[in-house]
Amino acid sequence: MSVFERLQATIASTLKVPADTITATTKDKDVPSWDSLGHLNLMMAVEQTFDVMLDVEDFANLKSVPTLLDYLKTQGVS
Amino acid sequence: MAIQQEKFDSLLKIQSRAELREQLNSGFDLTLPQAQQLTAHARSLAPAIKPLRLGIVHTFTSDLLDTWLDHAAALEGLELNTYHASYGVVVQEAHAKSGLTLHAPDATVLLLQREDMHPDLAKPLAGFNPEQQLSLRQESLAWIKNVLLQFRAQPIGLLIVSFLPPVLPTGPGLYDAQSQRSETAWWSAFKGELAEFMRSTIQSSLLLDMDEVAAHVGRGKGFFDWRMWYSARYPFAVSAARELARRIVVPALLSKHPKAKVIVLDADNTLWGGIIGEDGMHGIALGPEYPGNAYMDFQRRLLDFQQRGFVLAMCSKNNAADVQQVLTEHPHQLLRESHFAAKRVNWLPKPDNIRSLAQELNLGLDSFIFVDDSEHECAAVRSELPQVEVIRTPAKPILVPSCLDRVARLEVLSITAEDLEKTALYAQERQRKEFQESIGAGASGGTTDMRAHLAALGMRMNIGIDDVKAVARLAQLTQKTNQFNLTTHRYDERQVRELIDSADWVVAHFTLIDKFGNSGIVGLALFQLQTKGDALLETFLMSCRVIGREAESAFLHSMLRVLKERGVKEVRAAYAPTAKNGLVAQFLPEQGFEAIGDGHYKMALTADTVKTESAFPIVVQFDTLSGSH
Numbered sequence: 059m060s061v062f063e064r065l066q067a068t069i070a071s072t073l074k075v076p077a078d079t080i081t082a083t084t085k086d087k088d089v090p091s092w093d094s095l096g097h098l099n100l101m102m103a104v105e106q107t108f109d110v111m112l113d114v115e116d117f118a119n120l121k122s123v124p125t126l127l128d129y130l131k132t133q134g135v136s
Numbered sequence: 137m138a139i140q141q142e143k144f145d146s147l148l149k150i151q152s153r154a155e156l157r158e159q160l161n162s163g164f165d166l167t168l169p170q171a172q173q174l175t176a177h178a179r180s181l182a183p184a185i186k187p188l189r190l191g192i193v194h195t196f197t198s199d200l201l202d203t204w205l206d207h208a209a210a211l212e213g214l215e216l217n218t219y220h221a222s223y224g225v226v227v228q229e230a231h232a233k234s235g236l237t238l239h240a241p242d243a244t245v246l247l248l249q250r251e252d253m254h255p256d257l258a259k260p261l262a263g264f265n266p267e268q269q270l271s272l273r274q275e276s277l278a279w280i281k282n283v284l285l286q287f288r289a290q291p292i293g294l295l296i297v298s299f300l301p302p303v304l305p306t307g308p309g310l311y312d313a314q315s316q317r318s319e320t321a322w323w324s325a326f327k328g329e330l331a332e333f334m335r336s337t338i339q340s341s342l343l344l345d346m347d348e349v350a351a352h353v354g355r356g357k358g359f360f361d362w363r364m365w366y367s368a369r370y371p372f373a374v375s376a377a378r379e380l381a382r383r384i385v386v387p388a389l390l391s392k393h394p395k396a397k398v399i400v401l402d403a404d405n406t407l408w409g410g411i412i413g414e415d416g417m418h419g420i421a422l423g424p425e426y427p428g429n430a431y432m433d434f435q436r437r438l439l440d441f442q443q444r445g446f447v448l449a450m451c452s453k454n455n456a457a458d459v460q461q462v463l464t465e466h467p468h469q470l471l472r473e474s475h476f477a478a479k480r481v482n483w484l485p486k487p488d489n490i491r492s493l494a495q496e497l498n499l500g501l502d503s504f505i506f507v508d509d510s511e512h513e514c515a516a517v518r519s520e521l522p523q524v525e526v527i528r529t530p531a532k533p534i535l536v537p538s539c540l541d542r543v544a545r546l547e548v549l550s551i552t553a554e555d556l557e558k559t560a561l562y563a564q565e566r567q568r569k570e571f572q573e574s575i576g577a578g579a580s581g582g583t584t585d586m587r588a589h590l591a592a593l594g595m596r597m598n599i600g601i602d603d604v605k606a607v608a609r610l611a612q613l614t615q616k617t618n619q620f621n622l623t624t625h626r627y628d629e630r631q632v633r634e635l636i637d638s639a640d641w642v643v644a645h646f647t648l649i650d651k652f653g654n655s656g657i658v659g660l661a662l663f664q665l666q667t668k669g670d671a672l673l674e675t676f677l678m679s680c681r682v683i684g685r686e687a688e689s690a691f692l693h694s695m696l697r698v699l700k701e702r703g704v705k706e707v708r709a710a711y712a713p714t715a716k717n718g719l720v721a722q723f724l725p726e727q728g729f730e731a732i733g734d735g736h737y738k739m740a741l742t743a744d745t746v747k748t749e750s751a752f753p754i755v756v757q758f759d760t761l762s763g764s765h
Contacts, residue, residue, distance in 0.1 A: 071169040090553075095199050098368055099168060106167035106374070109138070114363045 061130055064107065065123065072096070085122035095111040097121065108135050139164040148177050152518065156181075156526060157211050161542050165374065171207045172556045178210035183522075186392055188214040190384070191241035191292055192733075193221045193229050195252050196300060197370035204374075204381035212389050212544055226252070230286035243294040244287065245344070250299050250323075253279045255585070260307045262317045269317065271325055280330060288476065288630065294387060294549070295336075298344040300371060303360055323347070339607060339629030342387050342549055349379050387546040391628070394502035395616050396525070396545035398477070399441060400490060401509035403452035403459055406529045406536075407435060407471065412458045423468045427533035427747075434471040434537045442475065444548045445555025447497070447562060450479040451489045451506070477562035484511050487520040497562065498619065498680040500716070503542065540612065550629075554656035564653040565681060568593070571652070579580035590685055590753040593650040594618050597690055600645050600759040601698075602636045609657045610645055613677060618716040621677040622723065640665050642699070646691045648682050648754070658682050659691050663699065663707070671699055673709035676723075683719075690752040692727055697748075698758075700741040709737045 059067075062082065069084075070077040073091040086092040092100070097117070104126065105112050110133045112120075120126050143164075150156045156178060160166075166174070179185050181505035188209060191629055192198055200219060209216045219239035221229045226246070229236040236244060251258045253276040264272060280297070285296055288418075306312035306319040312322060327345065334341045350359040353375040361373040372380065404411045408431045409421025423429035438448060448471065452459055459481045463473050478496050486508070494501050502523040508514050511531035518526050530539055548555075572589055600606060611629040618624065627635075636642040642663040648655040659682070662675035678688050696707065709724055711737060728745045729737035739745055749756050 068169055071172050094368075098200055098364060098370065099203065102374065103168035106138075106165070107424060110421075112363070114367045117363075117367060 061135055065126055068103050068107050072100050082123055137165060153178055153211055153213055156363055164385055168203055171203060174209045175210040185215045187391060188216055188388055189241045190216050190218045191236045191239055191244035194224055194247040195224050195249050197368050198247050200298050200370050201377055204377040208381040208385040213388055225281060227286055230290055236292055237290045241293045244292040245384050247298040248299050261319045261322055262307045269322055277329055280339050281333055285706050288338050295341040296344050298346045301350045313590055323649045339633050341500055353379050376552045386547050387549060389544060396505050397499050397503035398447045398449055400449045400451050400504055400506045405509040406507055409533060412462055413454055430533035430536050432468055437537050445558055447477040447558050448475055449493050450476050451486055452481045453483055454481050456481040477559050486518055487517055490521060549606045554609055567652050595650045595754040597756045598759055599694055602643050606645055606657055607632050610660055617677045619680055619719050621717050623675055623712045624714050627674050644695050648687050655682055661695055669703060669705040671704045671707045673707055686752045690754040693747040694742055694756045700746055704741060706740050708736055711735050
């Protein structure tokens with residue numbers, strides 16, 4: 059599975075939406091359940107699933123699929 | 137430690153929730169999506185999922201706990217319907233029309249912070265001298281006692297209260313334990329006093345010690361997630377959330393699942409290492425060296441479960457003499473003959489033996505927990521007796537002592553005097569049976585023999601009326617008694633207390649004493665006094681332990697005498713048939729009640745219908761009515 063596919067699955071299961079609604083351009087405002095609580099749950103899920111360490115400062119910058127993919131790339135996730 | 141993909145996939149193939157729980161106990165970390173998948177899988181397993189309604193009142197962010205609460209619930213066969221009060225709203229939820237009360241939860245948990253109780257708790261405790269610390273504690277207790285009283289006045293189920301531990305270690309640091317102004321000592325004293333208040337005054341409640349949760353997962357990385365705490369005021373790291381969720385769901389589920397009463401233990405590789413029939417007394421591992429010391433610790437742990445009120449039984453495939461030798465002669469065997477309420481040591485199939493134990497102990501199979509190291513035996517019992525919960529003893533000796541610590545149904549919410557006496561009570565019963573057989577008043581004896589036997593027991597009955605001290609035991613009786621129970625109404629402690637306090641209800645109970653001992657409180661009758669000089673016998677139940685001694689008749693007629701003296705003219709009653717109470721189908725007619733159709737009965741209280749004390753071989757005494765009406 060590609061990083062995108064793994065991220066797509068993580069977002070889908072955490073926010074309880076069908077996987078195909080999460081695309082390469084999806085951002086938080088596109089998904090009703092990606093509210094502030096959903097985002098916190100997602101931050102935890104991403105951290106655990108990809109074994110990365112997020113800082114509080116990162117939370118605010120990772121509210122879309124593109125920013126998340128960029129971040130995972132910088133963390134060496136492939 | 138993260139879980140390997142292969143291992144995770146195998147979890148999704150497990151078909152029993154008990155097995156799934158066991159696997160997840162091995163300390164794997166779970167990611168959120170993994171937990172969610174396991175939740176969905178656990179929900180789909182048999183038996184069908186049951187609903188559990190939960191209420192949460194909180195002064196810090198708690199919504200993120202939901203995934204873990206749902207997960208803990210699903211593993212125990214429950215689906216949660218959770219109401220979250222608004223952030224920071226506490227006492228406003230403690231009234232009849234609040235969202236919380238209208239939600240009708242089975243359990244309500246108060247997730248509070250220490251600082252909620254008193255503004256001075258936000259300051260260093262070490263800044264207060266001992267006198268000031270004492271008044272601070274009294275004022276804080278006053279706050280929480282008031283909150284608990286208000287919540288308890290509403291029908292919100294089991295009331296669970298918790299306080300978040302501090303984010304940082306104690307003010308005095310390493311010196312705290314020894315300091316005169318010790319914070320830990322202050323909080324221990326606080327919890328002790330709160331516990332006393334809850335035991336005596338707040339029925340159906342539980343103090344959830346969050347400091348214990350933090351100790352369990354580790355205060356540092358295990359408990360607090362500082363990023364979540366400082367950015368969103370949600371404290372919990374995943375390991376804390378999982379453990380806390382479990383400690384909320386487990387007490388709540390105790391009222392939903394059949395109550396566990398018996399732990400049936402295998403012997404070889406469960407109570408000791410090795411096989412007695414092959415290794416002999418000197419070959420089995422049971423002693424101060426590894427691995428025998430682990431098995432000794434497990435036996436020691438079983439004594440703890442006995443103290444919670446569970447009865448121990450044995451079911452082992454062995455020659456009886458071999459096992460007997462260990463029980464009587466092995467110097468490191470902690471569990472002796474007297475610790476087992478019953479035993480089946482033979483070569484018969486274990487499911488049959490367990491059924492036989494259920495009959496002997498007069499307990500339902502759904503109250504049995506079976507512990508065995510053999511996968512083959514566990515599978516046999518799982519498939520033939522699905523109501524029995526099966527725990528497989530770990531193969532690794534170091535894991536054996538704790539193997540029952542995560543079994544939800546082995547937790548208790550109260551411990552009564554009767555609980556502490558359980559095994560002794562079974563031993564007394566065995567002696568009575570033997571006595572009965574010895575004087576020939578067994579199955580072949582006629583009425584005269586039976587009468588002689590009963591008279592020889594020298595029975596005395598103590599009847600208590602509206603006795604507040606008995607609340608926990610009476611609630612327990614309504615929840616556990618299935619066979620000798622006319623209407624099978626279940627009550628929790630809060631409800632029993634209300635009936636006792638009400639002028640319209642008479643709550644009567646009895647204990648039975650004979651030459652072999654005191655049975656403890658074994659019977660309950662609830663009469664509702666109605667206008668026009670009638671009373672309704674709303675509940676009449678008795679523990680199976682004392683069947684066959686005319687205690688039920690003596691109790692009923694004694695209470696009818698009491699009611700007659702109070703001016704009651706007629707008593708109505710009902711029999712509501714269930715799968716388990718066929719035993720009492722004819723009880724009311726046998727006692728002189730007249731059927732009026734539809735399972736309802738009545739009896740006019742006259743000198744002819746109400747029997748005197750001498751009609752039964754039991755001397756009846758009423759406890760002095762202190763504080764009752």
